[in-house]
Amino acid sequence: xxxxxxxxxxxxxxSGVEALKGIDLTVEEGDFYALLGxxxxxxxxxxxxxxxLVNKTSGKVKVFGYDLDNDLVLAKQQIGLVPQEFNFNxxxxxxxxxxxxAGYYGVSKKDALKxxxxxxxxxxxxxxxNVRARMLSGGMKRRLMIARALMHEPRLLILxxxxxxxxxxxxxxxxxxxxxxxxxxxxxxxxxxxxxxxxMLCRNIGIIQSGQLxxxxxxxxxxxxx
Ligand code: ADP
Ligand code: ADP
Numbered sequence: 001x002x003x004x005x006x007x008x009x010x011x012x013x014x015s016g017v018e019a020l021k022g023i024d025l026t027v028e029e030g031d032f033y034a035l036l037g038x039x040x041x042x043x044x045x046x047x048x049x050x051x052x053l054v055n056k057t058s059g060k061v062k063v064f065g066y067d068l069d070n071d072l073v074l075a076k077q078q079i080g081l082v083p084q085e086f087n088f089n090x091x092x093x094x095x096x097x098x099x100x101x102a103g104y105y106g107v108s109k110k111d112a113l114k115x116x117x118x119x120x121x122x123x124x125x126x127x128x129x130n131v132r133a134r135m136l137s138g139g140m141k142r143r144l145m146i147a148r149a150l151m152h153e154p155r156l157l158i159l160x161x162x163x164x165x166x167x168x169x170x171x172x173x174x175x176x177x178x179x180x181x182x183x184x185x186x187x188x189x190x191x192x193x194x195x196x197x198x199x200m201l202c203r204n205i206g207i208i209q210s211g212q213l214x215x216x217x218x219x220x221x222x223x224x225x226x
Contacts, residue, residue, distance in 0.1 A: 001065040003029045003156050003187040004050065009059035011045050011211075019045040021211040023059070027189060027204070029155070032182045034198035034219075035191045037208035043191040044084075046208070047160050051081045064155060077105065080149035082159040086141050088148065090134035094125055097133060098148050105152035115151055123147040123177070139170045143177065150186075157181065159190040163197060175200055199223065 004027040011020040019042050027033045035043050048054030050061060052068060052075075061068045066075035088097045095116055102112035120126040123143040128136065133144060142162070149157060162178070163171040178201060182188050192198055198205050198219065205222055207215035215222065 001029075002026045002062070003031065003064060004189065005060070005062040006046075006050075007060040009046070009049065009061065010057045011042075011049065011054065012057045019211050020049075020057075020059075023208070023211075023213050025206050025213055025216055027187065029064075029187055030182075030185065031187055031189075031204055032178075032202045033187075033189045034202035034205045035189065035208060036193065036195060036198050036205055037191075038193055041208045042211045043208060044160060047081075047158055047189075047191060051079055051158065052076060077152065078155050080152065080154035080157045082145050082149045082157065082162060084160045084162075084164060086145065088133050088141075088144065091132055093130050093132055094120065094136070094144055095129040097144065098151050101148045102151040107152055112151065115153070119147040119150045138166070139173060142166070142170075142174060146177070146181075150181075154186075156187045156189065159188070161191055161193070163192070163194075171197070 004025070006023055006025045009020050009023040012018050023046065035046065037043050045054060049056045050063065052072060063075040063078045066078065068075050098116050098119065099112050102115060107115070117126065120129055123146060125140060125143055125147060128140065133141065136144060163174055166174065178188060202219050205215070205217060205219050206213050
């Protein structure tokens with residue numbers, strides 16, 4: 001089974017905008033996949049549908065074989081989402097934020113504490129566990145978003161423009177962190193509008209333009225064509 005399988009996915013917003021015009025794509029387990037495209041291409045809409053934040057108009061989406069239409073709860077359990085905007089409560093501590101997230105997914109208190117230590121250490125945030133999130137640097141806030149998304153141990157991590165507006169040094173640091181996660185077995189999909197970012201990180205790439213997937217290939221094949 002694929003980590004992600006999308007067939008003929010269409011989205012027409014209430015406003016009449018045809019954001020997705022029939023997307024087909026598959027992402028294999030263990031892959032590091034980039035969805036690349038300019039602003040307005042349909043990347044966020046695609047991510048929104050996979051994570052069930054946006055309703056699709058038609059088409060099929062399966063996450064590790066679980067169909068969003070028939071097995072929504074199981075599908076959602078497989079996915080960790082790192083949205084573009086910081087959306088944690090800035091007045092909660094780092095540890096509260098990750099522990100609460102585990103609670104939403106029904107993780108036991110005991111496991112939540114274990115995982116909190118594991119993922120905060122891995123994100124280099126363990127020393128900051130009792131600090132309120134608002135006090136963290138931008139890079140730490142981004143790592144907190146990732147640590148939080150890992151608390152229910154999803155098999156697929158999806159990041160929406162993870163390094164938008166991030167300076168080059170911090171971007172490199174995030175790239176290393178994501179590479180390590182992928183090497184440890186997490187399938188990763190990220191959206192980006194930097195080809196460079198896709199090139200640095202990803203094995204396979206889909207290029208989306210005006211709601212259509214115009215390319216879906218290995219990074220190596222794409223680079224050979226350019
Ligand atoms: P849906 O078809 O998923 O119900 P809607 O078209 O009703 O979505 O829009 C959802 C919300 O997004 C509305 O509040 C709408 O005003 C807002 N919205 C409309 N156009 C855009 C846009 N181009 N980008 C972002 N948000 C938009
Ligand atoms: P990207 O993430 O690649 O920038 P989006 O998926 O946000 O692209 O947008 C795809 C198209 O759908 C754009 O034309 C955008 O204006 C439109 N759009 C996005 N969200 C909404 C919404 N909530 N309501 C109406 N139109 C939207």
